[in-house]
Amino acid sequence: MIIAASILYFQEDHYDDLIKLINQHKNIEITNEDKENGKMVVTIEAENNKDIEDLEEIFHNCDFIIDFTHHAFYFGDEVEKAETTGIIPDFDIKKPFTKKKIL
Amino acid sequence: MSIFDNIKNALNSFPVKSTYKINRMRPPGSVDDDLFMKLCIRCARCVEACPYRVLRRSSATKNAEIGTPYIYADVAGCQLCMKCTSVCPTGAIDSSTVEMQQVSIGVARINEDTCMNHLYAKVESGELEPTGNMALCNSCLNTCPLKDDAIYLKDGIIPTITEKCTGCGLCVERCPIKPIKAIYIIPKNMPDAETAGYYNYLKRIGKQ
Amino acid sequence: MDISRRNLIKSTLAASAAAAAGLSLGCKKKEAAPTTAATETPAATTTAASASTVAVDKWVKGVCRMCGTGCSIYVGVKDGKMVAIKGNVDSKTNTKGFLCIKGMNIWKVAYHPDRLTTPLIRKNGKLEPATWDEALTLIETKFKEFHKKYGYDSVAYYGSGQCTTEESYTFNKIWKGGFGSNMMDGNPRLCMxxxxxxxxxxxxxxxxxxxxxxxxxxxxxxxxxxxxxxxxxxxxxxxxxxxxxxxxxxxxxxxxxxxxxxxxxxxxxxxxxxxxxxxxxxxxxxxxxxxxxxxxxxxxxxxxxxxxxxxxxxxxxxxxxxxxxxxxxxxxxxxxxxxxxxxxxxxxxxxxxxxxxxxxxxxxxxxxxxxxxxxxxxxxxxxxxxxxxxxxxxxTGQPNACGGVRETGSLAHLLPGCRPVAVEPWRKYVESYWKVAEHSINPSKAINPKPGFPAVKLFSSLGGENEADKPVKAILISTTNPAQTLPNLNKFVPNIKNAFTVVIDIFPTRTAQLASVVLPASFLYEKGGVYGCSERRSFLTQKAIEPLEGTKADLWIACQIAKRMGLEKFIAWSNEEDIVKMAEMAWNDYIGCTANTEKTLAGATYKRLMESTTGVQWPCPSEDHPGTYKRYVRGMDPVFDDPKKYGYEIPEDADMFFYGRKDxxxxxxxRDAEPKASEKISKEYPFLMTTGRVIEQWHTGTMTMRIPETAAAHPNSYIEIHVNDAKKLGLSQGDMVKVESVRGENVLPVRVVNMTLEGVCFVPMHDQKGARMVNFICNDVVDATSGEPDYKVSAVKITKVSGPQKVDDKFVVTKSELDSPTFS
The missing domain is CATH 3.40.228.10 (Dimethylsulfoxide Reductase, domain 2)
Known part of the structure; x- marks a missing residue:
């Protein structure tokens, strides 16, 4: 289980659209928001990084979301698992960024 | 490589980096910004050590440069007293920088359309009609700690920057032109707007 | 993972993210970019390059308020306020109308909130607001009292090369002709x-x-x-x-x-x-x-x-x-x-x-x-x-030292025409021209043939009534700041404080801090007047705007004093109301007095000066004479055309004749070159300190330190030390050092340079901050002939006080300092 704390920058006048979008995803929780300045802090619970990556895709395809950046990730469970079982999970962290070409 | 090394490497190549901004430089003696962002632990010792209160922590939130020290030249330039270079615990500021001349955090550039001396010289040469609005000002020259070395007056009137310019920004602070100063610093060792930052990365891949 | 641990982790991460993003609940604070410190009026937000785009109702001719170059300018007026300055492209001095950073921005001074707007009288150590009548009555009472008790030389005047010619001439006439006292001098004594x-x-x-x-x-x-x-x-x-x-x-x-x-x-x-x-x-x-x-x-x-x-x-x-x-x-x-x-x-x-x-x-x-x-x-x-x-x-250093002080003879040993008061024929002429015998309130009914005290001696002789060794008990100071510009300040500051000191100025200054009475003055462009620059060129600054409410022109103040001291007929223009008319009458009196001297400006009538865009260079004996480029040369100098008129004898065949001297x-x-009287370096004071000016500031900085552009460009004084000397003393850039001479000390930041001689250091003179006023260090030994002090040579020692400190505070003396007994 990966927990991510992320910061969303959005256009102030589309606040309602954003809430609608977030409500579609049950694993996203809004913890802080600053409506007037278009900022929001959310926490995301996901099983693996691919889920987070999919979320990113959805967010980035929205016009009213200016930016979506991750502030912190918590991999505590995965690390424990890896330590005890010796199996290195497929973090695939590099992959989302190498999938798309950096021009 | 162990798991932790993997994670470390991955996060270190995280493309969330700081971008450059005109007139916003790193403390004197700072290493390249890629390395700086990794080494700076935001302890603010350099900010404390600065006797002129020139170093300020960035509050920009777009990218992860929050809390890192900057010089905002249009407010206050660096006096090159070199007191901050010896206090950085991680080496983000190189402590072997002790002489003013070693500093290289940016290069000054003069806007030839607004610098008064440039306009003065154009009237003198006949390129512009005399309107009585041309004034002589040598503030950038006089304020430069490496006066005549990093900046000198070509033909006795045109302030000209040399490669010895440290990028301290005192000239920017003191330039009297309003509303926009006629001299500005292009920071060195920082990725420029085209290649750095998560936002700009998104721009590149067509997401913004 | 159980739910509570999950929540803890989530909330911790979220809090940290929120902090990073600058979010706080309900906080509206927008990220503000660093802003520049603001002491600017809204009008002051654009600089020179856009002056031509500023809309004005009219451009009024004038001269720059500062150095002795005499740049000719136009003041832009809109809705009765100054909004811009531009150079005069037809000028003979600043060809093509160029100006410097000070001149271009000097108009901003007029609207600074620190301007004095009411007379102030010191009561129980504090300067209290008073009416003009109260202040002038006090001055009148004191002057009359001192004249009676201690003699006519106990009341002095100290003028300036920044007063207009009409003002200097009027004060000169009041003192030398009206009071019969030569106890009047000016700051050109420290300069020219x-x-x-x-x-x-x-x-x-x-x-x-x-x-x-x-x-x-x-x-x-x-x-x-x-x-x-x-x-x-x-x-x-x-x-x-x-x-x-x-x-x-x-x-x-x-x-x-x-x-x-x-x-x-x-x-x-x-x-x-x-x-x-x-x-x-x-x-x-x-x-x-x-x-x-x-x-x-x-x-x-x-x-x-x-x-x-x-x-x-x-x-x-x-x-x-x-x-x-x-x-x-x-x-x-x-x-x-x-x-x-x-x-x-x-x-x-x-x-x-x-x-x-x-x-x-x-x-x-x-x-x-x-x-x-x-x-x-x-x-x-x-x-x-x-x-x-x-x-x-x-x-010449100041804008009107030549025209206003030298030519009008407003120094302790001179008379109008710059001729010594000790020389009888000219003194008698001036006496008769002024009708001194008829009007003087001094029983001698004449001009005193004995020169008065030059500046340094004057201020040494200044003191309180209880000081028997200080014969001068009162002094009227106009448009200058001797409590900052005299050398060896520790010696003179107590004297200025103890005497009955009247200060006329536009801003609070160090001298006002010691004054008994402060009179708020009008700025140059609020009154107008003639300035004469280094090249003998007199130029009229026309009144551009009305004076700031509560302020008065120096000329008006002079006239009020004249009237109250019984000289209203002597100073005929004291009966006028309009300041421009008063100035014109004073000017006519002056050029009438010197019409038959080699410095004649008889051809420079007010009418001509008002029409001229280039001013008039003396000698100029008549309105159709163009003014003189070169003196002493036949064909260029009108004195050759009628030498007898001027009291000279020039041989007919002489093409060049230096008629100032009879032969x-x-x-x-x-002349022996050894500077015997100057201070020498010693083991204890091993460095030679010299002082000087910088382009961004003017003199004591009372004006330029209040203009945002020039204040930012030179916010504080420093000491320039050669890189080798700095190394020997263990000093690096920005270190604070104590600079001491036998007379006084400063604490200044170091600027390491390599363009001076080793062993020589330099301090600019402009800072008003007590610890950085260089004249505490400078030497008050004077030239035996001229009485001018030896500012350029002081022996000092330099010791490190601390590492760098932030001292770029653009310090100015404000009204709150006026009641303080110390220079902090």
Whole structure:
């Protein structure tokens, strides 16, 4: 289980659209928001990084979301698992960024 | 490589980096910004050590440069007293920088359309009609700690920057032109707007 | 993972993210970009380059308020307020209408919130607001009381080279004619007095023979004792453009610092502060030895002499006198290489037309008059006077020291026309012109033939009623700041405080802090008046706007004092209401008085001055006379057309005649170069400190430190120390040091430089902060002839106090400091 704390920058006048979008995803929780300045802090619970990556895709395809950046990730469970079982999970962290070409 | 090394490497190549901004430089003696962002632990010792209160922590939130020290030249330039270079615990500021001349955090550039001396010289040469609005000002020259070395007056009137310019920004602070100063610093060792930052990365891949 | 642990992790991460993003619940604070400190009025947000786009109702002609160049300007007025300044493109001084950063922005001074708007009277240590009537009544009472109790010399006046000519003339007339007291002097005593005495002793008549036009006609320009690039920037630009277009012109700069001025020089001659007379004598010796001197000119126009000039000597005696100044001796004494002395001598003598320019570096010295004499010597022996491009031209520091103080004779030993009060015929003439016998309130009914005290002596003699050794009990100070500009301040500050001091100024100053009465003055463009610059050019500044509510022009104040002291008929314009009319009447009185002197401005009527865009250079005897470019030359100088009118006798066949002296010759003085009276370095005080100006600030910074552009460009004083000296003392850039002389101390930040001589350091004079007022350190020893102090030479020791500190506070004395007893 990966927990991510992320910061969303959005256009102030589309606040309602954003809430609608977030409500579609049950694993996203809004913890802080600053409506007037278009900022929001959310926490995301996901099983693996691919889920987070999919979320990113959805967010980035929205016009009213200016930016979506991750502030912190918590991999505590995965690390424990890896330590005890010796199996290195497929973090695939590099992959989302190498999938798309950096021009 | 162990798991932790993997994670470390991955996060270190995280493309969330700081971008450059005109007139916003790193403390004197700072290493390249890629390395700086990794080494700076935001302890603010350099900010404390600065006797002129020139170093300020960035509050920009777009990218992860929050809390890192900057010089905002249009407010206050660096006096090159070199007191901050010896206090950085991680080496983000190189402590072997002790002489003013070693500093290289940016290069000054003069806007030839607004610098008064440039306009003065154009009237003198006949390129512009005399309107009585041309004034002589040598503030950038006089304020430069490496006066005549990093900046000198070509033909006795045109302030000209040399490669010895440290990028301290005192000239920017003191330039009297309003509303926009006629001299500005292009920071060195920082990725420029085209290649750095998560936002700009998104721009590149067509997401913004 | 159980739910509570998950929540903890989530909330921790979220909190940290929120902090990073600058979020806080319900907080509206937007990210603000760093803003510049604001003491700006809304009008002050654009600079020069856009001045032409500022909408104005009218442009009013005037002169720049600052240095002695005399740049001609137009003040832009909109809705009764000044909104811009632009240069006069037709000007003869600042050709093409160029200005410097100070002049372009000086109008902002008028609207600064610190401006004094009510008279203040000190009661129980505090300056309390009062009405004009109260303040003037107090002044009247005190003046009359002191006149009665302690005599007419117990009330003094200290004027300024920044007052208008009409004002200086009026005060001069009140004191010398009305009170019968010569106890009045001015700040040109600290600035140009040595140049005046130099011209008077060498030529017999004050002020240069040539003009700025000589710059563009010169083949060699010798700049000494002047950082022209910063003190007279527009003139310097004229010189450097001329040099660029004519690379064969030789520029020689003789200075202890390799300033920006020396950047255009073909030869920089370093000289330790105080020692340069040896160079001038050395150059003269070199010129004569190599037969480069102008024998014909010497035979016709030179008179060799020494001491006070009464006894004539011979050319041979002169040659013998300067024999000891061999290039090698000069190098030993001054630090200037022997080869440079030879080179300079050659260029000076053989150029065909050599112009010398000097300013405070030569004047503010214990041997300032002699330094001036020696420059004149060089010009005489090489025949470099009277032809285009050739002249010993003394640059004036202040905008109206020439016109307002020297020419009106507003110094303790002079009368209008710049003639000594001790000389009877002229004194009698002025007495009769002024009708002194009829109007003077002094029982002597005459002008006192004994000169009064020059500035330094005046302030030494100033004190409270209980101080029997201080004969001067009251002083009226206008448009100057002696509590910051006198040398050795620790000595004079108590005197100014103890006496009955009246200060006329536009801002709170250090002098106002010590004053008994403060009168709020109008700014130059709120009243208008004539300024006369270095090249004898008088120019009228027309009143552009109404004075700030509560302020009054100095001329009005002078008239009120005159009326109250029983001189209302004596000062006929004191009965006028309109300040412009008053000024015109004062001006007419003045030019009437000097109409038959070589300094005549009879042709410069107010009407002509109002119409002229170029001003008038004296001598100008009539309205149709164009003014004089070069004096002492037949065809250019109108004195030749009717010498008897001016009291001179000029031979018919003389094309050039230096009529200031009866024999028409110029005195070539034998002067010893050793600066005997100047302070010497010692083991305890091993450094030589010199002072000077910077382009961004004007004098005591009361105006320029309040203009955002210039204040930001030079926010505090510092001490320039040579890099090798800094290393020896263990100092690095920005370190705070204590700079001490036997008289006082400063604490200043270090600026490490390599363009000065080792062992010599430099402090700019502009800072008002108590710990950075350099005049606490400077020496009050004066030139024996002129009374001008030796600002340029002080022996100091330098010790480190601490590491760098933030001192760029653009400090100005505000109203809150006026009640404080100390200079903090």
């Amino acid at each position: 007095a040595s140049a005046v005495a130099g011209y008077l002793s060498s030529f017999g008549s004050d002020e240069p023979a040539g003009a700025y036009e000589d710059i563009e006609n010169a083949k060699c320009i010798f700049i000494t004792g002047s950082n022209t690039s910063e003190a007279h920037p527009i003139l310097f630009r004229r010189i450097s453009s001329y040099k660029r277009q004519n690379p064969d012109v030789k520029i020689i700069v003789c200075e202890p610092r390799k300033t920006q001025t020396s950047k255009i020089a073909d030869l920089w001659m370093p000289s330790l502060p105080g020692t340069d007379l040896a160079i001038f004598n050395g150059m003269a010796r070199e010129i004569i030895k190599n037969d480069w001197h102008d024998k014909e000119f010497i035979a016709r126009h030179a008179r060799f002499t020494q001491g006070d000039g009464t006894e004539a000597s011979t050319f041979d005696e002169y040659i013998k006198f300067i024999e000891k100044y061999t290039p090698e001796y000069v190098e030993k004494v001054t630090g200037c290489p022997a080869a440079s002395v030879k080179q300079a001598a050659e260029w000076f003598a053989k150029s065909g037309a050599t112009l010398s320019l000097w300013c405070m570096g030569l004047n503010q010295r214990s041997n300032g008059v002699w330094a001036n004499n020696l420059i004149h010597n060089l010009h005489v022996i090489t025949g470099n006077i009277g032809k285009p491009g050739a002249d010993p031209f003394s640059l 028409g010759k110029i005195n070539v003085f034998m």
